Amino acid sequence: MPLVSTRQLLDEAAKGGYGVGAFNVNNMEQIQAIMEAAKETNSPVIIQASRGARAYAQDLYLYHLMLAAAELYPQIPLSMHLDHGNSYETCVSAIELGFTSVMMDGSLKPDGKTPATFEENVEVTRKVVDYAHPRGIAVEGEIGVLGGVEDGHGAGGTGLEHLTDPDQAVEFAERTGVDSLAVAIGTSHGAYKFTKKPDGSVLKMDLVVAIHKRLPKTHLVMHGSSSVPQDLQDIVNQYGGKLKQTWGVPVEEIQLGIKNGVRKVNVDTDSRLAITGAIRKVFAETPEKFDPRDYLKPARAAMQKVVALRMTQFGQAGHAGDYKAISIADMAKGYKNGTLSTKPEVSK
Numbered sequence: 016m017p018l019v020s021t022r023q024l025l026d027e028a029a030k031g032g033y034g035v036g037a038f039n040v041n042n043m044e045q046i047q048a049i050m051e052a053a054k055e056t057n058s059p060v061i062i063q064a065s066r067g068a069r070a071y072a073q074d075l076y077l078y079h080l081m082l083a084a085a086e087l088y089p090q091i092p093l094s095m096h097l098d099h100g101n102s103y104e105t106c107v108s109a110i111e112l113g114f115t116s117v118m119m120d121g122s123l124k125p126d127g128k129t130p131a132t133f134e135e136n137v138e139v140t141r142k143v144v145d146y147a148h149p150r151g152i153a154v155e156g157e158i159g160v161l162g163g164v165e166d167g168h169g170a171g172g173t174g175l176e177h178l179t180d181p182d183q184a185v186e187f188a189e190r191t192g193v194d195s196l197a198v199a200i201g202t203s204h205g206a207y208k209f210t211k212k213p214d215g216s217v218l219k220m221d222l223v224v225a226i227h228k229r230l231p232k233t234h235l236v237m238h239g240s241s242s243v244p245q246d247l248q249d250i251v252n253q254y255g256g257k258l259k260q261t262w263g264v265p266v267e268e269i270q271l272g273i274k275n276g277v278r279k280v281n282v283d284t285d286s287r288l289a290i291t292g293a294i295r296k297v298f299a300e301t302p303e304k305f306d307p308r309d310y311l312k313p314a315r316a317a318m319q320k321v322v323a324l325r326m327t328q329f330g331q332a333g334h335a336g337d338y339k340a341i342s343i344a345d346m347a348k349g350y351k352n353g354t355l356s357t358k359p360e361v362s363k
């Protein structure tokens with residue numbers, strides 16, 4: 016299957032009542048791990064790259080690896096998504112390269128640190144939508160600001176400082192025409208999300224419910240959704256790592272989100288932990304080894320394991336064969352003739 020639009024994946028997920036994991040990549044092994052997990056579980060999947068990933072791997076390497084994935088796994092609906100685009104220019108460059116969806120994270124100013132005003136966010140996101148939709152490319156916006164900092168991106172804090180306001184979410188969706196909406200509900204990027212198993216005082220799933228009530232047909236996106244499982248923390252620390260005890264987003268909370276309109280679930284940290292734990296184990300147990308394949312193979316297998324588990328937990332498993340690819344050119348026609356709606360259904 017050619018690379019498809021994330022909008023198609025999310026529309027199908029809404030029909031089927033499941034969520035789709037969006038897994039971050041920086042290199043070939045991570046793409047291979049995700050595709051093998053998708054094959055193993057028969058899952059449609061979103062692969063996403065941040066600005067940091069694009070700089071690390073170089074755009075063309077990433078793009079051609081994604082084309083290879085699409086060619087090698089023709090049975091898997093696969094989209095290539097820009098994660099946290101910081102400006103109009105970044106989104107345009109991703110679309111020109113061949114990404115099939117972009118996130119315009121206008122919740123922050125282009126420095127990727129300073130919270131933007133609502134009007135600034137609407138303006139830049141609308142501009143990206145106006146560029147993307149005539150080209151058949153889907154756009155994710157963000158309203159509210161997540162916590163944490165990853166690779167210099169993020170406002171910092173706990174994630175409770177700029178929670179999404181449901182009324183603003185409605186206005187934002189109406190004024191921008193985004194295909195999906197990332198919401199701030201107390202999660203943050205990276206490993207250090209919560210200091211104990213989160214309850215409703217720090218992880219605001221009630222906000223997801225409230226936003227979904229107002230925007231029942233809008234695809235919601237949960238960022239910072241790694242579960243940071245204890246066993247992965249333990250493997251890293253058992254083999255010389257120095258992670259402080261931490262808690263992520265419990266899978267059952269994500270599943271509650273999926274019942275309430277969450278269609279895209281962003282996961283990066285769990286993959287990082289799986290990879291690092293596996294590599295540390297090889298280094299600690301067999302320090303004489305120096306062929307990168309000796310540690311990259313187990314690293315890849317460890318990431319595949321956690322990704323396959325998340326695919327099953329999010330409900331996308333088993334759905335790869337449900338539908339045929341809509342070409343990006345046909346997506347463009349759909350936006351033009353209105354069959355792909357960009358006007359949210361709003362209820363009181």
Ligand code: G3H
Nearest residue numbers: 065067068165166204283
């Ligand atoms: O949103 C953050 C993702 O985990 C990507 O992180 O910017 O370090 O590649 P990165």
Ligand code: 13P
Nearest residue numbers: 205239240241281283284
């Ligand atoms: P985690 O750090 O929880 O994996 O979140 C990843 C993410 O939201 C990427 O956009």
Ligand code: ZN
Nearest residue numbers: 204238239281
């Ligand atoms: Zn994110």
